[in-house]
Amino acid sequence: MTDKLSIIMRNGETTLNRERKLQGTMDVPLSKLGEKQAQQAGVRLSNSCYSRAYASDLSRARVTCELILEKNMCNPPPIVTTPKLRERNFGCMEGLPFDDALAQAKAAGVSWMQFQPKGSETMGEVQERMIAFFKELCQSVYDKSHNNNGEEQAKDNETIDKNAVELENCEVSESILVVSHGAALRTLFTQFHTNYRCPVPGGNTDDVNQISPNTGLTEYIVRYSPKKYEMHCVRLYDGAHIEGLEE
Numbered sequence: 001m002t003d004k005l006s007i008i009m010r011n012g013e014t015t016l017n018r019e020r021k022l023q024g025t026m027d028v029p030l031s032k033l034g035e036k037q038a039q040q041a042g043v044r045l046s047n048s049c050y051s052r053a054y055a056s057d058l059s060r061a062r063v064t065c066e067l068i069l070e071k072n073m074c075n076p077p078p079i080v081t082t083p084k085l086r087e088r089n090f091g092c093m094e095g096l097p098f099d100d101a102l103a104q105a106k107a108a109g110v111s112w113m114q115f116q117p118k119g120s121e122t123m124g125e126v127q128e129r130m131i132a133f134f135k136e137l138c139q140s141v142y143d144k145s146h147n148n149n150g151e152e153q154a155k156d157n158e159t160i161d162k163n164a165v166e167l168e169n170c171e172v173s174e175s176i177l178v179v180s181h182g183a184a185l186r187t188l189f190t191q192f193h194t195n196y197r198c199p200v201p202g203g204n205t206d207d208v209n210q211i212s213p214n215t216g217l218t219e220y221i222v223r224y225s226p227k228k229y230e231m232h233c234v235r236l237y238d239g240a241h242i243e244g245l246e247e
Helices: 032-044 060-069 100-105 123-146 152-153 165-167 182-194 205-211
Strands: 004-009 052-056 078-080 174-181 217-225 229-240
Touching: 004 182, 032 060, 052 060, 052 123, 060 078, 060 174, 123 174, 123 182, 123 217, 174 182, 182 205, 182 217, 182 229, 205 229
Parallel strands: 004 174, 052 078, 052 174
Antiparallel strands: 004 217, 217 229
16 A cells, blocks of 8 residues: 655635635735745745645635745755636635525525525535545555556455554655645545544544634545555644734
């Protein structure tokens, strides 16, 4: 099986974040504070040597990724942007206050997570494209590591190894930086901690349902073969590098 370390981060703050408005697929730039957050994240990760870097094609994620890698002490890879990492499309609610969306969800008799604004993506659609990105990435790392010889696949079985200590101490074949968005990442992480049975740091599964702070750091070690995933979450939504940061 192939080991990889993924550093997955939410974009830096935008003015609409500060105003508590839904952005979705609107291409809103980082605020001055958002730029500082990304730079601080870059300082924190400056000694991490990445083999790959991916970002949503929305500028707030791409620029966050650029600012992180500008601080990198290694030879950072080029950034690959993809629409698969975009935030959820909130349809007619994009650009409107989040409180308005909550009020409409309440009026419709559903929770915010169940609310479907006109013209928006379903949570299932967001989940599908985020998982597709993750699986394609895992397969790409696996193929590179094994030269497409298929020998490792023949040795694998369907059993999930829950030995998190072994995963935590393993040597990783690739270290990968991924920058995406709050709601989209929450959808992806929910799958990690349910379908892939990845334990939550601290054991509180409700933590996964929170939204990461801007540039909050989430770190997974993934062991993958075409038949199974083994995952260990090192940290979840860690914003220690932006504590006390002001514009």
